[in-house]
Amino acid sequence: MKLPLPHQLLERKIRSDFDKNIRGKFFRGLEFAEPEGDPGWFGPGSAVWHVHSHTPALIFGLQCAAFIERFDPSIFWMGSDHSRVVEHDDDGNPTGRLDLKGSGIRLAHSVAFFIGTAYGSTATAERVAETVRAMHHTIKGVRPDGLPYDADDPEWLRWNYATVVWGIATGHELYHPTPLRNIDRYYGEFVRVGHALGGTDLPSTKAETLDCLRSYLPRLALTHGAAMFTGPNLQNNPDVPQEAKFFDWAIRDSMPDWAAQMLGYQPPHPVERAARRAATWAALNGTHLAMDPLPEFQQACRRVADGTMVDHTEPSYVLGSDPIRSRETVEYMV
Template sequence: MKKKIMSAAGGLTAKIVGPILDGAVSRFIPTDGPLDLSSVHAAIRADPLALLSPLDLFMDLLRPHYFKNVRFDGPNGDPGWFGPDSAAWYVHTHAPSIYFGLLNTALIDILHQDIRYAVYDHSKLPGRDAAGKALPGYFSGTGFSVRAGRSSVFFYGVVLASSDSAETLCNIVKAMHSKVEGFRPDGVPYDAKDPEFFRFTYATVVDGIATAHAKYHPKPLRGAAFDQFYLEYSKVGEALGGTNLPTTKAECDDILENHPLSLGISITTDNVAYARNFSTGGKRLLPNPLGWIILNAASKPVRNVMQFRQPYAPTLFVYQQVIKIVCAIMDGIGGMREIEQAKKRVGRTAPLAAQGAPEPVCV
């Protein structure tokens, strides 16, 4: 009944409010900028109520770049690799913390020397000059949509999509990573197939997602339930070819803080322009809010390199409340389409079983 009411309201709103919004949408969501926002524009014009689900609306920008044949909506009853009672499902059905977690891992991509040059040499994400050389500090508008679309469908798909889809996604990404090798400007080689390189990069990803969950989910998993996520997610890493992967928070921290590759996390002339976008500038009164969101959930080596310190108590309290509001707005009324499709596929509309406990967003 609720969906029928929302659908009817959307149709009526499109007819009445749509023409009024059209000018505003055209002005504030241009279709001729560095990012092609025409799909977002079209979605709002078709149903202005889409504005009430901003994260799902943002996904309309990325969906054209998804890997093909990934199903969240079927086959009916297929639990996927983990199922709705798993810790992995509980973590991934809170879309805002997943995206903050992926931003966390993106920062590692920028700061770590080996990963950074792998991105420069093999990714569509960096902006490039006429000769194709990466321009530090710049992102490609088209490349952003492609990279973000593929990353989004992979990270959601391996957990929430059908079993066949999860396997397909891992096979695709494993094949892509098999071609990622080369040399840094100083002659040091990098190779995504190297077991220790993969083990370290895997730890940055799973920890980025897990820590953002712990910080920004309204009821995050704690203790053994939190470690269960690390254990479950290792299945994804193994499907990508990883071995000896961390299966607890403590094991992951040990890799990130003590693995020899952690020494590669640094700020250099090649990444300082990117790093400035995430920096809080060492400020304790009014640090960069986006920088705080990311660094608040970052690993110790990243915090140290970025010279991160928590702001003074009044500012910290405000930021904690603001991030709760931001997460609620991002979740919106309708939820993200892929998450809702996955829940319907497994017949689960009630709250998921792996319930966490309310905790402060900053610990």
């Protein structure tokens, strides 16, 4: 009997882990194969289909987005008070420690959203967007300094959108083996996702997005909690898995200049930087090769193989039109 080679075992493990931890739990009820001819929100040949088809680069970009997003103290406290990423005690109070299981669930929800909106049928894209909006509607509270926060605040929605589209696009530009020659195609297409989540006055090019992010600088700060999950603090944290520590440098290296300055980050010598980026490129693309194209992407390709027979639609959300749901109901939705 011929035994599998080590790289084949690794490939099987990566695919198995994705199936077990993400697809099996968080893709339930999402439709990618039907209805025939439905392009969804984007369709074949779109920049979004190309960018999101590289799952490891997509996940890396989401981590970049989460990193810069937390520079807004309100975002940090929203995550601390409401997110699964932070451990909570028996009374529901955040302990400040990382919840590894909760972090995995949070990441899986994000992956399901960005795969569902990219490759799902129109109904699937609308469904996952409604679910995320429903969660946002429940995130309201007060920071320790007495300032209120609200995830439906248009200013927060714009900041959140800008961090996400910048993170995904930057991860693509740095580490995709065949990056788009015109990245503004992606920025221009992806804006419809921001509109579907209730965003208004959103940037639609790379330059506009960078300007948008920088415009928030007067209200940004590095909280103690956010500082504990970067650089030497993260590297010395026993709760953080090794793979997160490996990618921490690459995430900080991706930051705009002003964000790197907030962290006191200085790029290393160009030769060392090139070597580190090469190692990150190899890790992300090696994982991508091991995973093969996602079945959801392949199903979407077959769905429109004979052309798009259903009219392309824009997200249909009208501000304020969602029903009021309890947090318990929303948790059941996801």
